[in-house]
Amino acid sequence: MSGFSSEIRLGDEGAERAGDGSYEATARIVDAAAGEDDAAVEAALRPRRLADFPGQTKVREQLGLVLEAARRRGAAPDHVLLSGPPGLGKTTLAMIVAAELEQPIRVTSGPAIQHAGDLASVLSSLAEGEVLFLDEIHRMSRAAEEMLYLAMEDFRVDVVVGKGPGATAIPLELPPFTVVGATTRAGLLPAPLRDRFGFTGHLDFYEDADLEVILARSARLLQVPAHEEGIAEIARRSRGTPRIANRLLRRVRDWAEVHGAGRVDLDAAGRALALFDVDEVGLDRLDRAVLDALCRRFAGGPVGLSTLAVAVGEETETVETVAEPYLVRQGYVSRTPRGRVATTAAWEHLGLAVPEGGQPELPWSDPGRLGD
Structure with missing residues (x-):
């Protein structure tokens, strides 16, 4: 089994580690000025209740309705899937779900569950009504996903004993519980898993x-x-x-x-x-390096993603997932079939003269030359 974390019950002094790698966490606010490291301080700043959660009005109202209806029925709510870019509050909302239900929360992550046995160990230790938070759920192994289908729908897992023709599947009944899944890439979730979530909320960037x-x-x-x-x-x-x-x-x-x-x-x-290299519109060193490479080295593009990553000395995935989303959203970069193109706003932000004719013509007419 792959071990993957500790068992923590926030609110108890001296947390204990669990053998299956998951940990329990009951949301609380601690003294944020007591010399904690950044991770502890960040956890301390999380709101505890849905009413204290700012922004995301639509998701907050929808989730509040789901939780209140479950409380009135005295039953576990439907499973919850939260999607959106990093840092918008998916983990915080998972903690809030447990706090609103007054239930403990078991926390683990998709990359940590590489075998069905890892998931079976976590599921078999859940208490009735407990919340299971699966961060980066799209990165679970296929075998674990298939086990999770059955657990979410029928509250049952089949534990296979033995190998080959003599293997026997022993059904293990589970108490009702709620899965809260979080993902930054909802499109990578297989449809059978996505359909088992009764509520799906997408978090957008904040005003x-x-x-x-x-x-x-x-x-x-x-x-x-x-x-x-x-x-x-x-x-x-x-x-x-x-x-x-x-x-x-x-x-x-x-x-x-x-x-x-x-x-x-x-x-x-x-x-x-x-x-700390954060400019007036929030661009950091990497963002400006990408814009500088596009404008100065490649005359505004189009340029392929891998070429652009080499030019700024970063991994392709880093440029694509860290820098590019914000640059595209703010209108500094366009994604075209032939590659990335700097917009007029990018030239102006860098204080460079816009090329004659303005922004380079978008090369839709040549679909055979695709950027990577």
């Missing part, structure tokens, strides 16, 4: 106003004096992502404590974010 609410709350928990102008500046550069917003807040706090007056104001935010 600046919602990020300001999140940052103001985080500043209070971190016990950092913060001005509205400083909070607004951080929110504007956070790429619509709460995880990035909270990380930038901590870096601005550090700068303010070392070089400033100990408060997060507009001046501290501007100076700190400049130090």
